[in-house]
Amino acid sequence: RIAATRHHSTGSLLPPTYQKLHNKYTEVRRVLDGQRLTLAEKILYSHLNNVEESLLSNTAGGRDIRGKANLKLNPDRVNMQDASAQMALLQFMSCNLPQTAVPASIHCDHLIVGERGAEDDLLAGIKTNQEVFDFLESAAKRYGIDFWPPGAGIIHQTVLENYALPGLMMLGTDSHSPNAGGLCTVTIGVGGADAVEALVGAPWELKAPKILGVRLSGQLNDWVSPKDVILHLAGLLTVRGGTGYIVEYFGPGVETLSLTGQATICNMGAEIGATTSIFPYTEASARYLHATRRAQAAKDAEVFQNFPGSTKVAPFQFKADEGAQYDELIEINLSELEPHINGPFTPDLSTPLSKFKETVKSENWPEKLSAGLIGSCTNSSYEDMTRVESMLKAAEEAGLKPAADFYITPGSEQIRATLERDGTLETFTEAGGIVLSNACGPCIGQWKRQDGVEKGTPNAILTSYNRNFRGRNDGNPDTMNFLASPEIVTAMAFAGSTTFNPITDSLTTPDGKQFRFPAPQGLEGPETPFVEGKDSLKVLSQPPSANVEIAISPSSERLALLDPFDSFPSSDLTGLRVLVKVTGKCTTDTISAAGPWLKYKGHLPNISANTLNTAVNAETGEVNAAYDLDGSKHTIPELARRWKEAGRPWLIVAEHNYGEGSAREHAALQPRYLGARIIVCKSFARIHETNLKKQGVVPLTFADEKDYDRIGAGDEVDTVGLHEMLHSGGQGEVSLRVKKETGEEFLVPTKHAVSKDHAGFILAGSALNMLAKGV
Ligand code: F3S
Numbered sequence: 001r002i003a004a005t006r007h008h009s010t011g012s013l014l015p016p017t018y019q020k021l022h023n024k025y026t027e028v029r030r031v032l033d034g035q036r037l038t039l040a041e042k043i044l045y046s047h048l049n050n051v052e053e054s055l056l057s058n059t060a061g062g063r064d065i066r067g068k069a070n071l072k073l074n075p076d077r078v079n080m081q082d083a084s085a086q087m088a089l090l091q092f093m094s095c096n097l098p099q100t101a102v103p104a105s106i107h108c109d110h111l112i113v114g115e116r117g118a119e120d121d122l123l124a125g126i127k128t129n130q131e132v133f134d135f136l137e138s139a140a141k142r143y144g145i146d147f148w149p150p151g152a153g154i155i156h157q158t159v160l161e162n163y164a165l166p167g168l169m170m171l172g173t174d175s176h177s178p179n180a181g182g183l184c185t186v187t188i189g190v191g192g193a194d195a196v197e198a199l200v201g202a203p204w205e206l207k208a209p210k211i212l213g214v215r216l217s218g219q220l221n222d223w224v225s226p227k228d229v230i231l232h233l234a235g236l237l238t239v240r241g242g243t244g245y246i247v248e249y250f251g252p253g254v255e256t257l258s259l260t261g262q263a264t265i266c267n268m269g270a271e272i273g274a275t276t277s278i279f280p281y282t283e284a285s286a287r288y289l290h291a292t293r294r295a296q297a298a299k300d301a302e303v304f305q306n307f308p309g310s311t312k313v314a315p316f317q318f319k320a321d322e323g324a325q326y327d328e329l330i331e332i333n334l335s336e337l338e339p340h341i342n343g344p345f346t347p348d349l350s351t352p353l354s355k356f357k358e359t360v361k362s363e364n365w366p367e368k369l370s371a372g373l374i375g376s377c378t379n380s381s382y383e384d385m386t387r388v389e390s391m392l393k394a395a396e397e398a399g400l401k402p403a404a405d406f407y408i409t410p411g412s413e414q415i416r417a418t419l420e421r422d423g424t425l426e427t428f429t430e431a432g433g434i435v436l437s438n439a440c441g442p443c444i445g446q447w448k449r450q451d452g453v454e455k456g457t458p459n460a461i462l463t464s465y466n467r468n469f470r471g472r473n474d475g476n477p478d479t480m481n482f483l484a485s486p487e488i489v490t491a492m493a494f495a496g497s498t499t500f501n502p503i504t505d506s507l508t509t510p511d512g513k514q515f516r517f518p519a520p521q522g523l524e525g526p527e528t529p530f531v532e533g534k535d536s537l538k539v540l541s542q543p544p545s546a547n548v549e550i551a552i553s554p555s556s557e558r559l560a561l562l563d564p565f566d567s568f569p570s571s572d573l574t575g576l577r578v579l580v581k582v583t584g585k586c587t588t589d590t591i592s593a594a595g596p597w598l599k600y601k602g603h604l605p606n607i608s609a610n611t612l613n614t615a616v617n618a619e620t621g622e623v624n625a626a627y628d629l630d631g632s633k634h635t636i637p638e639l640a641r642r643w644k645e646a647g648r649p650w651l652i653v654a655e656h657n658y659g660e661g662s663a664r665e666h667a668a669l670q671p672r673y674l675g676a677r678i679i680v681c682k683s684f685a686r687i688h689e690t691n692l693k694k695q696g697v698v699p700l701t702f703a704d705e706k707d708y709d710r711i712g713a714g715d716e717v718d719t720v721g722l723h724e725m726l727h728s729g730g731q732g733e734v735s736l737r738v739k740k741e742t743g744e745e746f747l748v749p750t751k752h753a754v755s756k757d758h759a760g761f762i763l764a765g766s767a768l769n770m771l772a773k774g775v
Helices: 016-031 039-045 051-056 082-093 118-128 130-143 155-162 177-183 192-199 226-237 252-256 259-272 283-291 295-305 353-363 382-397 413-421 424-430 486-495 595-600 604-610 636-645 666-674 686-694 722-727 756-764 767-774
Strands: 070-073 077-081 104-107 146-148 169-172 186-189 204-207 210-217 245-250 276-278 328-333 340-342 350-352 369-375 405-409 459-463 479-483 576-583 650-654 676-681 698-702 716-720 734-739 745-751
Touching: 016 039, 016 051, 016 295, 039 051, 039 070, 039 186, 039 245, 039 276, 051 070, 077 082, 077 155, 077 192, 082 104, 082 130, 082 192, 104 130, 104 155, 118 130, 130 146, 155 169, 155 177, 155 259, 155 413, 169 177, 169 192, 177 186, 177 259, 177 276, 177 283, 186 276, 192 204, 192 767, 210 252, 226 259, 226 328, 226 340, 226 350, 245 259, 259 276, 259 283, 259 382, 283 295, 340 353, 350 353, 369 382, 369 486, 382 413, 382 424, 382 486, 405 486, 413 424, 459 486, 576 636, 576 676, 595 604, 604 636, 604 666, 636 666, 666 676, 666 686, 686 698, 686 756, 686 767, 698 734, 716 722, 722 756, 756 767
Parallel strands: 077 104, 077 169, 104 146, 169 186, 210 245, 210 328, 245 276, 369 405, 369 459, 459 479, 576 650, 650 676, 676 698
Antiparallel strands: 070 204, 340 350, 340 479, 576 716, 698 745, 716 734, 734 745
């Protein structure tokens, strides 16, 4: 036991965060008297705004919470990366608040291109994106947000090293935010609009997730790493298998993993669609807190876990209650696991290393490996890097160099500087590796390849990153991108071949001898704590200051202030026109494409020029074509802009699962900005449907799918019952009165999922308008 001391601010033995957690937890236990909870549930429910209301409505008195209850949560903090932070901050600014309601941070990581090496790339990245970085920095200073400058590190690594603490609940504006679940937090990736809700202090809503338990036993063998656990799991569960679930790891195998290994596993939970992933607090967690110079946090966590509650409530242990039930259970024996390689083009196509050679041959995948890339937010821990170092040293002694290009991305300045201090970085560069800046770079398509592989040329690369959709790394849809542990990536980079198996195969050295890699060996963490690194890359942290002017040039092409959307009229909507009827898949990518448009993320008028630009017109079969009432042909965004300028509101007609894909808020913001009031379709992707309501667009589905065939582009539409439904908090039916050019008129009955809160958003014009009114 650790001797406890009283905290100045609370007078309690607990720091304020844990005192708050303790109070809420006591309430949760009172409400759910006698129930056994998983770790994720304990943390999540102890962040409820109103414990009773959330846990007891629609849940059979608290016995059927998962998948049923609407949780209204108060996260402890919000972390934002530079691409998504732009729109989040622009929205936050329109609420006119002096500071954020919860601590927050901005991480400049996504906009730096990996090309020649850390120093050159960083300078070039700063030059190209200066105005965005200036904006983010000035907003950070104005509102008291921590600002991590370009080169300081990748959001998830920086959050793990600095902000993650056991028991916290955080939101991050990036899908791999669950990385921090490795340190026993519930951290959820969200879009900017959700982040803003937390930043203004409004509760953030989540349907209570189900819990998928993964019981780990045994211990990883020599060549197997934590990455292989999640590569294997992705193969078992597929990219949709975790949807609606939190993945919670437990069992004796957990104790054998390093903290950073646990973070890697949680990071890639995003690849199976999980809400988030979490590990219990272990001795490795405490060691990591010490190594990252947070001994006090380790002490607080220990005191909290032994903090005597009321007589009825046992202390909050950072692990599941004995006998807690999981909705699904998977067992993995770490001792039986082998290295896996996943891909190409999807993270759930998983092949064990022992079968990879024959699969490469049978699938006709390229045998030549063009590049090996290690590091990133997923796999740049001290353990990962020192294990690779041991391999490089052995190869160096044998006179071998990598046969393929070999890149290393440190996850943060702290890890980079520590690796430099300990000589690891030198080993990388001596082996011919190129160390990129502490930023996302090739992981998010920001990679200017130097090997002359042209777009359209089939080739294979291997990365220790987390995603491998087509074109993800270099924008080349013909690059086959495989995912593996850093150790396997390194071994194959030395062989220059995708068929090399370092466990069974040898390489020929320059003097003709056979060389087999020894099993990798590394250190879980540095022997002396991490060093912070360059002063210029340290966090800028200061209290809010109203005197700071936010840097947005009125002539900027990349940033534009947001005007509030107009509120709902005082009667039903009349005179809407169908802009276009689309057919087939309409994902958030279809509605708001990424790639080159990423640079306009902070400029709603400019990025709106991509709206639905890959959608297929159901009536003509053309891509991105729409027709005005006079018969003139335009692109979809052009016609939308024409109608916006003419003051003509419009709607879109679509098929199934409209808005599937990511939580991209631009896919809702852009149509709204251009004048959309309604989307009517056969069905919606759930997150996008909510996003539409948050931006004041009414999502309706056909009561009878056949009505999709009756309604067409240019038809005039009035709503019937919408005004009344909104004013009665989501109660009541809504129909569309459709008038054809021929004079034919008919009613289309629809369904909706508008709750009382959603009705409020739509009436106010947007959730933000409502939040701004309330503060
Ligand atoms: Fe995301 Fe890769 Fe950066 S996963 S945070 S883009 S390093």
